[in-house]
Amino acid sequence: MIENGFHQPVLVDKVIEFLNLETGKVYMDATVGGGGHAGAILSECGPFGEVICIDRDPHAIEAARKWLTRFPESRYQLIQRNFSHLTEVLSELQTPRVDGVLFDLGVSSFQINEAERGFSFDNDGAPLDMRMSPSIEVTARDLVNDSGTSELAHIFRKYGEENHSYKIARAIEQARKTRPIETSGDLIKVIERVTSGTDIVKTKARIFQALRIQVNNELDALKVALKQAVDCLNPGGRIVVISYHSLEDRIVKNFFRDMERGCTCPPDFPYCVCNGTQKLSILTRKLVRPAAKEIKQNSRSRSAKLRAAKRI
Numbered sequence: 001m002i003e004n005g006f007h008q009p010v011l012v013d014k015v016i017e018f019l020n021l022e023t024g025k026v027y028m029d030a031t032v033g034g035g036g037h038a039g040a041i042l043s044e045c046g047p048f049g050e051v052i053c054i055d056r057d058p059h060a061i062e063a064a065r066k067w068l069t070r071f072p073e074s075r076y077q078l079i080q081r082n083f084s085h086l087t088e089v090l091s092e093l094q095t096p097r098v099d100g101v102l103f104d105l106g107v108s109s110f111q112i113n114e115a116e117r118g119f120s121f122d123n124d125g126a127p128l129d130m131r132m133s134p135s136i137e138v139t140a141r142d143l144v145n146d147s148g149t150s151e152l153a154h155i156f157r158k159y160g161e162e163n164h165s166y167k168i169a170r171a172i173e174q175a176r177k178t179r180p181i182e183t184s185g186d187l188i189k190v191i192e193r194v195t196s197g198t199d200i201v202k203t204k205a206r207i208f209q210a211l212r213i214q215v216n217n218e219l220d221a222l223k224v225a226l227k228q229a230v231d232c233l234n235p236g237g238r239i240v241v242i243s244y245h246s247l248e249d250r251i252v253k254n255f256f257r258d259m260e261r262g263c264t265c266p267p268d269f270p271y272c273v274c275n276g277t278q279k280l281s282i283l284t285r286k287l288v289r290p291a292a293k294e295i296k297q298n299s300r301s302r303s304a305k306l307r308a309a310k311r312i
């Protein structure tokens, strides 16, 4: 197991297996984080393999830079960018095609542990920020204090799949009449006021997840990036995606299915109008999950789901 003190990479052996690494080929790690997976890829793809590393978080780029110094600089590039601009990055590097793309979605342990980023509901006094990149203008604090009740309820339902969405949104609206909701602790107190029972930890997690997804526009970026990743793969190249919740996994599953089927017309269309052709062949008929041993060593891996496919 490769560890870098920043983030322990999840399902690293499976990532290496499904990327089918070969020397002299170029890979992309679209979510480099602390460089755990990128380091493993560089170790395994021979002396002439290269990795293009992207992350939208400048702190992650710096951490990856430190972790990857043990490899020759000529073998990797570190680029701070949203992965929804993947094609643009490749065109800037004059590398139109790659042989594998990895997405390890969500936030890293490092981001969660940095209290001032506000990703965790365990850091009581942390400001409600949740931005993965400083260029994002609207923070979780802004959303919670400035959105209408229906808008907040919609975010909690859509991105948290939370049953008590409206009740929590209304409680937020009441609470902020007295004073703004500034910290994770302030928000947690409001949630606790209107929900109870054994599910309360899950409710808190769902509300924080929903705000994080909205702040970072995570699902739209993923949809855009998956298309770009497939289009930049050489024939035989691999796409590997690790997701951590059902909303992400559903997008990946449906996307792979559509790219394998070719036609993306709605099922009730009498004949094909999209003229789509098969672009992917799915390699993971069954979801790949971490073994019990990995989950014991790294509790963050417990919700990981890996899917992989090959470019036709």
Ligand SMILES: C[S@@+](CC[C@H](N)C(=O)[O-])C[C@H]1O[C@@H](n2cnc3c(N)ncnc32)[C@H](O)[C@@H]1O
Pocket: 007, 008, 009, 010, 030, 031, 032, 033, 034, 035, 036, 037, 038, 054, 055, 056, 057, 060, 081, 082, 083, 084, 104, 105, 106, 107, 108, 109, 132, 218, 221, 222
């Ligand atoms: C789970 S961590 C990746 C950890 C990494 N695989 C490692 O081994 O250290 C996810 C990373 O993806 C980045 N990220 C999430 N959404 C992104 C996006 N749309 N564009 C670029 N990076 C993104 C986050 O900033 C975070 O650093």
